[in-house]
Amino acid sequence: MTRSEENYLKTIFHLGGSESTPIATNAIAEQMETKPSSVTDMAKKLAEKGLVHYKKYQGVSLTDYGIKTALSIIRKHRLWEVFLVKKLDFTWDEVHEVAEQLEHIKSEKLIDKLDELLDFPKYDPHGDPIPTRDGKFMERDQQLLSEMPVGAKGICVGVKDSSAVFLQYLDKHGIALGKSIQILSKEAFDGSLHLYIGNREHVVSHQIAANLYLKNE
Amino acid sequence: MTRSEENYLKTIFHLGGSESTPIATNAIAEQMETKPSSVTDMAKKLAEKGLVHYKKYQGVSLTDYGIKTALSIIRKHRLWEVFLVKKLDFTWDEVHEVAEQLEHIKSEKLIDKLDELLDFPKYDPHGDPIPTRDGKFMERDQQLLSEMPVGAKGICVGVKDSSAVFLQYLDKHGIALGKSIQILSKEAFDGSLHLYIGNREHVVSHQIAANLYLKNE
DNA sequence: ATTTAAATTTAGACAAATCTAAAAATAGGT
């Protein structure tokens, strides 16, 4: 597996889809900041290797083998992120870029030992679940803040967008994983929310709310 | 810097040489298990970038900039080796291959924080010195066992060859860094040595002795 | 059903890093 193949698999996994609802070439190209023609070439190669289903003009979806492979890359990415935060004092907005490199290191033993060193974490610094060695996910009962009704309460457990700008916004406003959040009111005009976070009042836009996952306390 | 360029720099560094005594294209090719023509191509590219001195048919040597760059790669390699042994329980014969991959990860912060996590180690698991961030070496007063006279005593502090086979040989015979070694006698015919290691007697071939570094107690 | 717009693929080119085979330069031996 080349680095490029691994990146395609990861992207396709994140875009979701299935054999009956495949992902468009264009969507992959956009996500990866590359050209559709490059995606077509790679789709052929990945299909060749049994990692994706691909029919001309119909888009791409992962095979079981492709899913398994993608999960192993995602596992590595997220374990390295935990390592960077827990052991090397990186902040959660700094880890992604470095983990993008580290996820391609090839060594089964390395990743299993890393898992052990970190005490088998279930979630990464952004609240995303870490697949187990055999590709099992710890799915959590969580909802986007933007989809919860007024009056609802919950604990912040994850972010949908993990870009540095968004994470820095959260830091600046004291929003972090583990914080208790309650919806006081919702603005009909623009969907902005009036919240309790901890015991301070906050106003956040719809766009912020649409990127925060809460679970019930 | 591409991965390939970094590997060439590292190899040239390890082969030694200087502007007045450059390294032959062939020597580099052999060490890297590639072809001389590939080395020529890369020599031109590295010269272009100011990393090596290169004159047609005269061989290659690192510039100051090239040395600095090579040292930073070697620093990464050796720090990762320490990490693998100290934090992830790798054995000293397992670390090289993985460190070859990890040394190419690009992040200043990562490597400085790793250094800190490991408590600023001075030597890697094979006894090789770890360059500091600004490229300074902790050279040690050491000698090859094969070059010491009968009766001499010392402490094993490093290995010249760090291939898995050699390291496994040492493990099997209870030879490790930190052990006290004394030369009881030397065989004129084949250069094999009769030794005390700890308080057990051993016989080792010249080839073994030529790959063990000792320092005076 | 036909036309048109959008998405997708093909064809051909390019850069990086490598190789093989042939040509050129160097160094050693007489």
Add this chain to the structure above:
DNA sequence: ACCTATTTTTAGATTTGTCTAAATTTAAAT
């Protein structure tokens, strides 16, 4: 000083992953 063997370089081809531009297919709209 010359010839020869070795080393090194050049020239041209190959692979991987990408791109542009043109051609093709699909899907949407009338």
